Amino acid sequence: MTRLTRFFHNYAEDTLHYHREMGDAFERRVGMRTLYLCHPRLVEHVLTTGSANYVKGGAYRVVRDVLGEGVFVSTGELWSRQRRLLAPELSAAHLEHHMPALREDLELLTQSWNDCASSQGALDLEQTLSEFSLRLLGHSLLHTSESDTAKLGVITSSMDAKLEQSTKRLLSGGLLQPWLPTPGNVRARVAEQKMTRVIAGLISQARRNAQERRLRDQRVQALVDSQPPAPGPEDSQTGYAIHRSECRDRTRALLSSAHHRAVRLALRCESPSAWEDAAPSLGKGCPFGFDRPRPSDEDERGHQQSVVERMLGAPDPRTGLEMSDDQLHALYRSLFFTGHATLALTVTWSLLCLLHAPLVENQLVAEVRRVLAGRLPRLEDIPKLTYTRQVVLETLRMFPPIPAVSREAREAESFMGVSVRAGETITIPLYVLHRHPRFWADPERFNPGRFGPDQPAPDPFAYMPFLQGERSCPASSLAVLIAVACLATIVDRFQLRARNPGPLRASAKICLRPDPAPEVLVRWRPR
Numbered sequence: 341m342t343r344l345t346r347f348f349h350n351y352a353e354d355t356l357h358y359h360r361e362m363g364d365a366f367e368r369r370v371g372m373r374t375l376y377l378c379h380p381r382l383v384e385h386v387l388t389t390g391s392a393n394y395v396k397g398g399a400y401r402v403v404r405d406v407l408g409e410g411v412f413v414s415t416g417e418l419w420s421r422q423r424r425l426l427a428p429e430l431s432a433a434h435l436e437h438h439m440p441a442l443r444e445d446l447e448l449l450t451q452s453w454n455d456c457a458s459s460q461g462a463l464d465l466e467q468t469l470s471e472f473s474l475r476l477l478g479h480s481l482l483h484t485s486e487s488d489t490a491k492l493g494v495i496t497s498s499m500d501a502k503l504e505q506s507t508k509r510l511l512s513g514g515l516l517q518p519w520l521p522t523p524g525n526v527r528a529r530v531a532e533q534k535m536t537r538v539i540a541g542l543i544s545q546a547r548r549n550a551q552e553r554r555l556r557d558q559r560v561q562a563l564v565d566s567q568p569p570a571p572g573p574e575d576s577q578t579g580y581a582i583h584r585s586e587c588r589d590r591t592r593a594l595l596s597s598a599h600h601r602a603v604r605l606a607l608r609c610e611s612p613s614a615w616e617d618a619a620p621s622l623g624k625g626c627p628f629g630f631d632r633p634r635p636s637d638e639d640e641r642g643h644q645q646s647v648v649e650r651m652l653g654a655p656d657p658r659t660g661l662e663m664s665d666d667q668l669h670a671l672y673r674s675l676f677f678t679g680h681a682t683l684a685l686t687v688t689w690s691l692l693c694l695l696h697a698p699l700v701e702n703q704l705v706a707e708v709r710r711v712l713a714g715r716l717p718r719l720e721d722i723p724k725l726t727y728t729r730q731v732v733l734e735t736l737r738m739f740p741p742i743p744a745v746s747r748e749a750r751e752a753e754s755f756m757g758v759s760v761r762a763g764e765t766i767t768i769p770l771y772v773l774h775r776h777p778r779f780w781a782d783p784e785r786f787n788p789g790r791f792g793p794d795q796p797a798p799d800p801f802a803y804m805p806f807l808q809g810e811r812s813c814p815a816s817s818l819a820v821l822i823a824v825a826c827l828a829t830i831v832d833r834f835q836l837r838a839r840n841p842g843p844l845r846a847s848a849k850i851c852l853r854p855d856p857a858p859e860v861l862v863r864w865r866p867r
């Protein structure tokens with residue numbers, strides 16, 4: 341393979357070779373001149389201390405072309421508003437809310453793998469995990485229904501087709517104009533139309549849900565306000581009656597947290613008789629409905645707001661305007677772009693690494709069997725899966741799904757012996773930093789032990805699968821927990837073997853993918 345073909349096939353591996361020859365900072369020209377920074381302290385400057393001078397430029401223009409001004413590429417107030425609203429939803433603390441969707445989707449995943457195991461078949465790992473992560477994103481973040489899930493694949497495949505064409509356009513240096521009737525341009529236009537249609541449907545649904553929620557909340561408010569001043573029950577500890585205002589607050593809290601199913605159903609069906617049936621139960625005192633059965637996971641999820649509904653309910657503080665359809669389109673695209681392949685690839689690479697590490701697999705199976713013993717993970721199981729987490733972290737070191745990021749310098753500057761020109765593209769190769777021999781002992785060895793509790797934490801700029809700084813991944817901790825749950829569920833039930841064992845190979849475009857993908861045989865793991 342020539343240097344150039346190696347670069348285009350897997351620029352991450354190619355950069356690793358260059359780093360060995362050229363050191364921690366070097367320039368290369370492939371199409372355009374790029375400065376590569378491969379030392380944690382240089383990277384720290386670009387991402388944190390000196391970050392005001394470095395923006396998402398260059399390659400991100402291609403992405404902007406496809407995604408619009410979503411959270412991934414936007415800047416300034418538009419970016420910070422989207423990020424602020426998204427962050428709580430994507431935090432690890434929110435895992436509890438994603439758990440019902442996660443368990444449901446893990447169940448579906450294992451069902452399809454059961455079919456494969458019973459027919460002694462082979463699996464396309466990346467494909468099945470990609471379907472899993474797509475379904476999960478739709479269910480847990482966007483609250484898509486089962487029928488919508490089928491359409492989500494259209495978004496990601498259309499996005500891939502558009503990204504490919506936009507990249508070609510960028511590399512053509514202006515020759516490949518979008519209006520030219522080339523097959524690639526036609527494919528990209530069709531892809532854009534399909535993607536727009538599906539997302540528009542999801543947005544209308546989210547707007548309808550948000551409107552229904554607003555009406556319901558107003559009715560709840562009116563109903564609660566119209567209650568007679570009931571003394572309420574006695575507080576079990578103090579013996580004092582709960583005041584009416586407290587009653588109301590607690591009623592509201594209960595209603596909004598989906599505990600009072602009967603009233604919720606009545607509010608939703610809006611028939612006068614249902615209202616009449618429900619109203620007395622509101623007046624009977626607090627705490628309403630504590631003795632009622634908890635609603636099902638499905639019902640619980642139905643009452644939480646999706647990310648998009650939350651965005652619709654939070655108008656711009658300066659203008660008072662709701663997010664426009666264009667902004668919502670960009671939000672959907674950004675979430676699918678950032679969350680879909682990354683999660684699927686993390687679990688795919690973890691399973692592929694295990695094919696080559698039988699001792700690690702044994703230790704992992706022992707832990708998973710102890711904690712899960714054949715059932716789906718529950719929230720409280722996940723912190724106990726400590727070795728599984730180490731396996732995920734080590735996989736993210738060796739095969740970071742996003743192997744490099746780039747920034748563009750606004751102005752010229754010099755720091756730590758490196759000179760940067762105005763407008764220059766800086767590449768930060770995570771793949772190289774994760775294998776830097778000065779920061780990692782035996783970097784080419786898959787060794788989850790390096791993330792053990794007795795080991796020192798790695799340098800945060802030598803290990804950053806989720807990047808560092810203000811543009812780092814807002815879903816970092818959550819994504820690791822989900823990957824842990826998924827890996828544990830699979831390893832507990834299934835044993836994978838490669839049909840043609842050989843070294844793991846990758847290709848890197850935007851993401852780092854197994855290439856060629858080994859054919860993997862799935863069997864039930866003996867108990």
Ligand code: HEM
Nearest residue numbers: 411412678679682683686742745805806807811813815819
């Ligand atoms: C293991 C899985 C994941 C990995 C390795 C990962 C990694 C990354 C990295 C490296 C970036 C910075 C990219 C850049 O600056 O070019 C990023 C940004 C981002 N990620 Fe993730 N990610 C993962 C999962 C997710 C998930 C599940 C979501 C949510 C749907 C998500 C949402 C985002 C968003 C919104 C950004 C843009 C942040 C900003 O610019 O402010 N990621 N991710």
